[in-house]
Amino acid sequence: MDIHEIYMRRCLTLAKNGLGYTYPNPLVGCVIVHQGMIIGEGWHRHFGGPHAEVNAINNVADPEKIKDSEVYVTLEPCSHKGKTPPCADLLVNHGVKAVYISNLDINPLVTGKGIQKLKDAHINVSLGICEEQGNDVNKRFFTYHSQKRPYIILKWAQTIDRFIARKNFDSKWISNDYSRQLVHKWRAEEDAVMVGANTGFYDNPKLDVRDWDGDFKHPVRLVVDPDLRVPSSHSLYDGSYDTIIYNLAKSTSQRNLELVKLNKDYFAEEIMADLYGREIQSVIVEGGSYLINSLIAKNLWDEARVFVSDKTFGAGIKAPDLYDAQLIERRKIFNDELIFFKHING
Numbered sequence: 001m002d003i004h005e006i007y008m009r010r011c012l013t014l015a016k017n018g019l020g021y022t023y024p025n026p027l028v029g030c031v032i033v034h035q036g037m038i039i040g041e042g043w044h045r046h047f048g049g050p051h052a053e054v055n056a057i058n059n060v061a062d063p064e065k066i067k068d069s070e071v072y073v074t075l076e077p078c079s080h081k082g083k084t085p086p087c088a089d090l091l092v093n094h095g096v097k098a099v100y101i102s103n104l105d106i107n108p109l110v111t112g113k114g115i116q117k118l119k120d121a122h123i124n125v126s127l128g129i130c131e132e133q134g135n136d137v138n139k140r141f142f143t144y145h146s147q148k149r150p151y152i153i154l155k156w157a158q159t160i161d162r163f164i165a166r167k168n169f170d171s172k173w174i175s176n177d178y179s180r181q182l183v184h185k186w187r188a189e190e191d192a193v194m195v196g197a198n199t200g201f202y203d204n205p206k207l208d209v210r211d212w213d214g215d216f217k218h219p220v221r222l223v224v225d226p227d228l229r230v231p232s233s234h235s236l237y238d239g240s241y242d243t244i245i246y247n248l249a250k251s252t253s254q255r256n257l258e259l260v261k262l263n264k265d266y267f268a269e270e271i272m273a274d275l276y277g278r279e280i281q282s283v284i285v286e287g288g289s290y291l292i293n294s295l296i297a298k299n300l301w302d303e304a305r306v307f308v309s310d311k312t313f314g315a316g317i318k319a320p321d322l323y324d325a326q327l328i329e330r331r332k333i334f335n336d337e338l339i340f341f342k343h344i345n346g
Helices: 003-018 052-058 063-068 087-094 113-120 131-137 139-147 177-189 197-203 264-277 289-297
Strands: 029-034 037-043 070-075 098-103 124-127 151-158 163-165 192-196 220-224 243-247 252-254 257-261 282-285 303-308 325-333 336-343
Touching: 003 029, 003 037, 003 052, 003 070, 003 098, 003 131, 029 052, 029 063, 037 052, 037 063, 052 070, 052 087, 063 087, 070 131, 087 113, 098 131, 113 124, 131 139, 139 151, 151 163, 151 177, 151 289, 177 282, 177 325, 177 336, 192 197, 192 289, 197 220, 197 289, 220 264, 243 264, 282 289, 303 325
Parallel strands: 070 098, 098 124, 151 282, 151 303, 192 220, 192 282, 220 243, 243 257
Antiparallel strands: 029 037, 029 070, 252 257, 303 336, 325 336
């Protein structure tokens, strides 16, 4: 591993601290190096706040050293004024001598323009340091901009004999307490959480992050309920958090609750288009089997996280089958096994 990769891996580690806070902005980390020593580092902490480069520069004890320093950043510095001034201009004004970048920013407002500003100022620029790892850190951002839809994570729990619910749709509780707490952490990291009509009807879920501590926002709750089967007395209608119910009957809007009528023939496609228009970059889909299988059939998924418990049901509703899936990792969570898959054709 060369020295550039070492510094960039540190940037990527810093960037991950922003997960769940920066949407719709990407995750970005920055390290400033002077004569082989890190003198400043930072990351984009929250949407609307200072970018990683600004936080790293503000972290430097002796600003005079910045002009002779090398800057490492996970994503191409921005070149346009949004919530904050352009970071490319900031680096130019400080007279840094070199900038090392992991990934090109594919946002049309930025792509290539930030790098060109640096080069025009005679700053040495190197692109592609730890590029694959950078792609993974910002997989939500890149999927949203390249495929015009959110990054989709499928999640379910199944028994060892491959059932996700009993015949009466009861699924409580297949996984253990620790696995369920981890799911609340995952919800806090994504823009939205999605369930289908059966899950909404039978489980009456809240879909919040009550079991995970931290200054996290609750994800937008998405309900795929074509025939509006979920009773309005259920938690998904309580108005506690932003909720969108996709259906075939009507469109209405009130505080924290919106019903969106879609076309039956293009239901899934119109959901993706609507989420893209709302700048929702990631969705964790928590069931049920019909919804997950329909997304798999349409190739509308990017990764899957499957809990396998040591329980057996003997009969019930079968767990989904994944296609074009690459096994990435297995973890033990006490008596549960957590398996990660990646969609290789996604």
